[in-house]
Amino acid sequence: MxxxxxxxxxxxxxxxxxxxxxxxxxxxxxxxxxxxxxxxxxxxxxxxxxxxxxxxxxxxxxxxxxxxxxxxxxxxxxxxxxxxxxxxxxxxxxxxxxxxxxxxxxxxxxxxxxxxxxxxxxxxxxxxxxxxxxxxxIDVYALNYNKRLFEEAGIAAPPATWDEFLADAAKLTDASKGQQGFGMINSWAAGVLHPFSSLLVSNGGDLIVDGAPVLDSPAATETFALYEQLIKSGSSNPSMATADANTTGPFLDNFVSGKTGMIIMANWWESALKAGMGDAFADIATAPIPVGPSGDVPRSISYxxxxxxxxxxxxxxxxxxxxxxxxxxxxxxxxxxxxxxxxxxxxxxxxxxxxxxxxxxxxxxxxDAFLKGYTETLANAKPFPVVLGGQEFSEALQQQLEAIQFGQATAVDAQATAQADAKEILERNAK
Amino acid sequence: MQRSHQLSAAVMLAPATGLLATFIILPMLLTIWLSFHSWSSQTGFETAQFIGLQNFFDLASSSSVGRDFKTALGNTAFYTVLSVAIILPLSVGLGLLVHQTIAPGGVVLRTILFSTYMVPMIAVSLVFSKLYSPTEGPLNQMLGWIGVPPQTWLSAPQTALVSIVLLNVWQQVGYFTVLAVAGLTQIPQSLFDAAKVDGANALQRFTSITLPLLGNTLLFSAVIAVINAVQVFEPVALITQGGPVNATNVLTYHIRRVGIERAQGGLGSAMAVTLMLALIVAITALFALARARSPRSA
The missing domain is CATH 3.40.190.10 (Periplasmic binding protein-like II)
Structure with a gap:
């Protein structure tokens, strides 16, 4: 019991x-x-x-x-x-x-x-x-430039067109000081693609229209050629462009330490710049993406x-x-x-x-002068294409742009390969 | 009686063989099976669609899938061959330094060398990423002191993979030195004494006694070094992300990118199967080479 x-x-x-x-x-x-x-x-x-x-x-x-x-x-x-x-x-x-x-x-x-x-x-x-x-x-891209380096090079205002952009990049380049005019990025798909895409849309072009790649457009031809010209002229040094898994690395270090005159980056890196530059952050200014010969107004991609x-x-x-x-x-x-x-x-x-x-x-x-340069770009921004296989598409295009950076492909060959790869990737992933 | 013995042997072996089957053989068979299928790694196996050898044809094609795979395979082979080619002779050389009794400090040297192996690869990778920094890295600064111009290290496709190999050598050489020392201690001193009496110089003693008798140790070291090298992942994932221009995109990292990031499980499995076959061929070749050079086979 x-x-x-x-x-x-x-x-x-x-x-x-x-x-x-x-x-x-x-x-x-x-x-x-x-x-x-x-x-x-x-x-x-x-x-x-x-x-x-x-x-x-x-x-x-x-x-x-x-x-x-x-x-x-x-x-x-x-x-x-x-x-x-x-x-x-x-x-x-x-x-x-x-x-x-x-x-x-x-x-x-x-x-x-x-x-x-x-x-x-x-x-x-x-x-x-x-x-x-x-x-x-929401993130958009703009041209970030170092006002101190611009003053030293005798440049009064940021470039508004590609011609001015190329000229300024050349003036800002000083190999003896390890200084490059324009900083590209490599080893990071978005870091490679987004600045290129922003220049492309600022030249009136697109990456993808109605699910199909349009990297064979005349606007894209001009953008691939712009990259090649920057490399061949020595205005951009690809060995200063590496990124690591944390989206930091030499490309950021070189801009922070005043060895890169201009770079195209998104608004989100403001905190990284402030942390890395301290008071020298006051040297950094923002301007719209320079307009290409086939473009009408400054544009950026957005995501x-x-x-x-x-x-x-x-x-x-x-x-x-x-x-x-x-x-x-x-x-x-x-x-x-x-x-x-x-x-x-x-x-x-x-x-x-x-x-x-x-x-x-x-x-x-x-x-906020830095952010203002980005908010002003929002109205004319074009969304980065959101498609099935988007990551694979990005990585394939990244390879071709990096091949131009390191002189492994001409702009013409890289463009043709990028278009063919993109077509195959998007068609396969859409199935 | 014999049947009873067989039964008890089977019962005793069952846990070990069961674990082997569950965690090694089954995943291997599954990977082989998946390599013949189109399958998203985010869905159940029931969604896999049989496509025969298509994944392997894609890997051999000239599309971006094929080009990236072949580059990754080539990078892995280069990384493996260069790593082994540097590590093995270096470990023997350092092993001789540690093993010798003429000058003091052998034990200290062995401790220092082995300590690099105990540092996790993730820490080694992070430190080397800073050492290799092209503009502000200490390595280029030190080279500058002796008039050597700055090197591109990880920042250019021509030097990036070699830089990763050097990082690997720095981390692994201590372990292989210990193996070499273990092999050296097995060689009877009487052989060296006899050779000395016969008038053999140091080089002759090394080539005629030390190297041949280190054969088994070197074979074991080579097999382990090849397997370790093929599995390289951390420095690539942490520092280079396979770049620049795919120069450091090794197969393990590429399989992760394709099979997990892009969820192309079938294609990733085909890559893994190809890697496994390549590894089997490499190891078999090593054993065949060792057998061919063995005095017994002469």
């Missing part, structure tokens, strides 16, 4: 414990990003604010180098045990959506996004009309980043993740009507994309 009582009590205790556990079961949400430690700290602080009012959710942040982000997402991030949330580059979305690694945005949040973000940004986060992520940052949710995560985990992301990107989470996400992005010099965030940071965006 006593034994029965003991068993009954134990069973009762277990039942109570189990029911209590079920009631307070926490959702573990993990966030995969490529941000630097100081930015991760800001994200963790925002997450702590959220979890203070949502004690049933725990949020952990995991950071990997940019070069490992897609691989991490592919190997572990997309599985049931992988990260719940990941920050991704829009060019990766078609392939990730095709493999069902990312979950569609819930209807209510999608409606909010469609009414609070510009249509072009929403489009870059959508596949066939289905929205897959909450857009956060966006978004946060997506793992489609393999449990429905409860997905719900918790979307709720956190809606808060993080909403107007109540940050200062003065801005979102906490925009606050984090602005700390890195990255442009937020939510309309209310741009309004909230209007004064700062207007007064």
């Amino acid at each position: 006593h034994l029965l009582k003991v068993i009954a009590r134990a069973a009762g205790t277990v039942a109570v414990l189990l029911s209590t556990t079920a009631l307070v079961q926490a959702e573990d949400v993990s966030f995969l990003t490529h941000w630097a430690p100081e930015t991760v700290a800001k994200l963790e602080a925002a997450a702590a604010t959220y979890t203070a009012s949502h004690p049933d959710t725990t949020i952990t942040v995991r950071a990997v180098p940019f070069g490992d982000l897609l691989t991490t997402l592919r190997t572990s991030g997309g599985g049931a045990g992988g990260a719940t949330i990941a920050g991704i580059y829009d060019a990766w979305l078609p392939d990730l959506a095709k493999d069902a690694l990312v979950a569609p945005v819930p209807e209510a949040i999608a409606a909010d996004i469609k009414s609070n973000w510009p249509a072009g940004i929403v489009g870059a986060a959508s596949i066939d009309g289905t929205l897959y992520g909450i857009p956060n940052e 966006s980043w978004m946060t997506v949710v793992n489609a393999q995560a449990s429905s409860e985990e997905q719900a918790a993740a979307w709720d956190f992301l809606a808060w993080l990107n909403g107007p109540e989470s940050g200062p003065d009507g801005a979102s906490a996400m925009a606050d984090i992005l602005m700390s890195m010099g990255i442009l937020p994309s939510r309309t209310s965030d741009i309004t909230a940071f209007a004064d700062r965006l207007g007064s």
Whole structure:
């Protein structure tokens, strides 16, 4: 009889414990990003604010180098045990959506996004009309130049056309000082491709139109030739252009140390420049991409980043993740009507994309001379093509541009190979 | 009785063979099977579509897929041959220095040499990326002191892979020196004494006694060095990302790029199978070469 009582009590205790556990079961949400430690700290602080009012959710942040982000997402991030949330580059979305690694945005949040973000940004986060992520940052390219080196070379203003650009690059080059006029980038697909693409669109060209590559256009011919001319004239030194997995390396070091006169880079590297240059950052100015002979106005390519949710995560985990992301990107989470996400992005010099965030940071965006050069470019920016096989397309074109940089291919041969490769890659991936 | 013995042997061997089958043989067979399929590595195996030898034809083609693969295969072969060609003679030379008793300091030298092997490759890679910096790196600064112009190291396709080989040699040579020392200690001193009595000089003693009797050690070292070299990954992933112009794109890194980043699992498996076959051929050739040079086969 006593034994029965003991068993009954134990069973009762277990039942109570189990029911209590079920009631307070926490959702573990993990966030995969490529941000630097100081930015991760800001994200963790925002997450702590959220979890203070949502004690049933725990949020952990995991950071990997940019070069490992897609691989991490592919190997572990997309599985049931992988990260719940990941920050991704829009060019990766078609392939990730095709493999069902990312979950569609819930209807209510999608409606909010469609009414609070510009249509072009929403489009870059959508596949066939289905929205897959909450857009956060937008990046455009501009010409960054060193005012001190310009003064020393007797150049009064940044180049507005390619002719001026070539002339200035030559004036800024001084091999005896290890100084190059224009800095290219290699060993990093986006670092190679985006500056080239920005010059291409500023010359009236495109990479891809209606899913087919147009690298054989006259505008592209001129852009390939521009690269060849910069190399042949010695105005750009490819051995000063290497990038590493963290998107830093000699190309950044050379600009920071005043050995590169001009470079085409995105707004997000403002924080890297400030960290590397200190007071000398005041020497850096921004100008629109020089216009080519076939172009009309200065243009840049643009691309966006978004946060997506793992489609393999449990429905409860997905719900918790979307709720956190809606808060993080909403107007109540940050200062003065801005979102906490925009606050984090602005700390890195990255442009937020939510309309209310741009309004909230209007004064700062207007007064920051470096960022102003980028915001002025936004209106004429062309989105970088988002297609299936985009990464493979980028890497194939990267090889041809690097071959020009190192004199392994002429501009004509590189262009022909790039077009043929792109055609084969896009057709194969579209199947 | 014999049946009972066989059963107990099978039971005792089952855990080990089971683990081998599960973690080595099964994945190998799966990789071979996938190499004949078109398969996204992000989907289940049931989505794999049989395409025969198409993946292998693609690898041999002149498309970007084929060109990149052939470059990666060539880079891996170059890296392996150069690494082994530097590491083995260097390890024997350093082994002789450590093993000799004429001058003191052999143990200290051995400790210093082996310590490089204990440093994780990730740390070695990060340090070397700074040492190799073309404009601000210490190596170019030191070369400048003796009037040598700055070298491009990792920043140019002509020198990038060789620079990665040097990094590998620096990290691995200590381990192979220890192997060489172990081989040297197995050679009886009486042989050297007898040779001395017969009037053999140091070079003759080295070529006629030391090298032949180090044969097995060198064969083992060569096999391990080849396998290690073929598996090079960290310095490429961390420092060069396969660039510039694919100059450091080795097969392990390329397989990761194709099979994981691009999710082309079938194509990545075909590359892995080709790498495995190349490795088998290389190791078999090494053993055949060693057998041909063995005194017993003469």
